[in-house]
Amino acid sequence: MSIPTNLKYSKSHEWVKPEADGTVTVGITHHAQELLGDMVFIELPEVGRTLKQKEECAVAESVKAAADVYSPISGEVIAVNSPLVDEPGKINEDAYSSWLFKLKPSNTAELDGLLDAATYTELVENEDH
Amino acid sequence: MLKMTPLNQTHRDMNAKMVDFGGWDMPLHYGSQLDEHHKVRQDAGMFDVSHMLPVDIKGDNVRSFLRRLVANNVDKLTLPGKALYSCMLTPQGGIIDDLIIYFLSETWFRIVVNAGTADKDVAWMLKQRDALAPHLEITPRRDLAMVAVQGPNARTKVWQVIPGSQSATEELKLFQSTVVDQYFIARTGYTGEDGFEIILPAADAPAFWKALHAVGVAPAGLGARDTLRLEAGMNLYGQDMDETKNPLESGLAWTVDLKSERDFIGKQALLDALVTQQLIGLVLIDRGVLRSHQQVVGQQNGVEYQGEITSGGFSPTMNQSIALARLPVQIAVGDEVDVLVRDKKLRAKVVKYPFVRNGKALV
Numbered sequence: 496m497s498i499p500t501n502l503k504y505s506k507s508h509e510w511v512k513p514e515a516d517g518t519v520t521v522g523i524t525h526h527a528q529e530l531l532g533d534m535v536f537i538e539l540p541e542v543g544r545t546l547k548q549k550e551e552c553a554v555a556e557s558v559k560a561a562a563d564v565y566s567p568i569s570g571e572v573i574a575v576n577s578p579l580v581d582e583p584g585k586i587n588e589d590a591y592s593s594w595l596f597k598l599k600p601s602n603t604a605e606l607d608g609l610l611d612a613a614t615y616t617e618l619v620e621n622e623d624h
Numbered sequence: 625m626l627k628m629t630p631l632n633q634t635h636r637d638m639n640a641k642m643v644d645f646g647g648w649d650m651p652l653h654y655g656s657q658l659d660e661h662h663k664v665r666q667d668a669g670m671f672d673v674s675h676m677l678p679v680d681i682k683g684d685n686v687r688s689f690l691r692r693l694v695a696n697n698v699d700k701l702t703l704p705g706k707a708l709y710s711c712m713l714t715p716q717g718g719i720i721d722d723l724i725i726y727f728l729s730e731t732w733f734r735i736v737v738n739a740g741t742a743d744k745d746v747a748w749m750l751k752q753r754d755a756l757a758p759h760l761e762i763t764p765r766r767d768l769a770m771v772a773v774q775g776p777n778a779r780t781k782v783w784q785v786i787p788g789s790q791s792a793t794e795e796l797k798l799f800q801s802t803v804v805d806q807y808f809i810a811r812t813g814y815t816g817e818d819g820f821e822i823i824l825p826a827a828d829a830p831a832f833w834k835a836l837h838a839v840g841v842a843p844a845g846l847g848a849r850d851t852l853r854l855e856a857g858m859n860l861y862g863q864d865m866d867e868t869k870n871p872l873e874s875g876l877a878w879t880v881d882l883k884s885e886r887d888f889i890g891k892q893a894l895l896d897a898l899v900t901q902q903l904i905g906l907v908l909i910d911r912g913v914l915r916s917h918q919q920v921v922g923q924q925n926g927v928e929y930q931g932e933i934t935s936g937g938f939s940p941t942m943n944q945s946i947a948l949a950r951l952p953v954q955i956a957v958g959d960e961v962d963v964l965v966r967d968k969k970l971r972a973k974v975v976k977y978p979f980v981r982n983g984k985a986l987v
Contacts, residue, residue: 532652532653532657532847533657533658535913535938536911536912536913536938536945538911538912554966556912556913556938558657558658558847558851558937558938558940559652559657559847561913561915580911584658587656
């Protein structure tokens with residue numbers, strides 16, 4: 496599966512989509528769901544919570560394992576994808592449309608430090624070998 | 625170098641996700657562990673269990689040797705082909721392994737042991753053989769493969785594949801086996817569903833697997849095998865018990881015969897044992913997933929107690945999390961306990977297992 500070029504990525508396998516209104520949408524990558532297998536449980540952060548970059552803020556559990564989700568950048572949680580909690584398998588079907596939460600960034604410079612699609616592709620390929 | 629079963633290439637050809645399972649290169653799933661789980665509960669699935677080891681014991685009066693070697697009573701095996709689940713114990717009562725013994729004749733018993741313990745099991749058997757019955761021949765059968773076909777339609781599918789197997793096996797009861805040509809067919813399993821475990825020559829395994837696939841049996845990996853056995857409330861060696869635990873604190877008292885005069889290895893230790901712990905079922909009330917090694921805490925009559933989850937996971941059939949946990953014997957079915965999950969305490973209810981049998985939730 497190709498890695499969308501309009502997104503940014505963290506080394507811990509979150510994707511970040513900068514929106515037109517200055518907010519960002521965050522999810523976990525296709526590669527992350529592939530490593531985890533069938534998803535069975537999602538825990539989302541509280542709306543209004545302030546997150547620091549790389550802070551643990553959500554949990555994704557599959558039949559196999561539990562994985563922490565880290566906030567790719569600092570900011571305030573302004574929305575969460577609540578329906579996902581009842582259908583965690585959606586992440587397996589399409590990781591890039593199954594977002595977890597939206598942030599209002601507190602330091603947009605952090606966005607520049609994230610990986611672009613080409614660099615993230617390289618990271619995933621190196622992991623596989 | 626990982627060990628490979630005779631079906632290794634077959635799994636790869638079917639796009640299996642392979643993992644290192646105790647030194648064996650085994651399929652974890654072939655796409656979706658959940659789909660494989662449901663296929664076994666609702667139709668038929670197959671597992672490569674060739675990493676497990678059949679050990680043949682042959683010679684005069686094998687039975688007498690086994691009366692001493694294992695904790696269950698082989699005198700329950702009167703009909704040829706009959707199988708018995710048992711633990712093999714240390715003199716201290718610790719579980720060396722859990723295994724299935726097939727009675728083929730008075731001069732031939734077959735024992736199927738776990739993969740991870742196979743070497744130590746055989747070494748232990750040989751040591752006891754040398755001391756007790758040096759005339760017996762003990763042969764590990766790495767020349768054989770083993771395929772478990774499980775699910776409500778499993779037997780019918782096997783009958784389609786092995787000519788003449790229907791008439792030979794349709795009268796088999798649970799825990800009975802028979803031989804059809806090169807196939808050793810037992811009505812046993814590790815899923816809580818009907819089906820067969822079939823032992824056959826390694827060279828025949830790929831064709832047999834493909835023939836089963838052609839009649840609609842879904843390949844299923846170790847992932848589904850684990851969720852199925854957990855739902856079925858079946859212990860996993862190395863996780864729910866090991867040499868530091870005895871059968872009485874592992875939910876396996878029903879497999880130990882302490883009534884007969886027979887003296888087996890570990891018997892005295894079990895008679896002397898003060899049993900303070902039990903293996904019992906948990907169903908998670910709160911949202912989340914129970915996992916092995918999570919701590920269980922609570923209070924009873926003002927006294928703090930602690931326990932541990934030995935096997936936990938998500939039950940696809942019940943759509944909630946379940947676990948086996950080792951808790952103090954005072955904790956009873958119906959009690960509620962707290963499980964420490966990350967920084968939270970999650971509420972769980974103590975239940976009697978199995979959780980699922982023949983496709984239906986029991987709790």
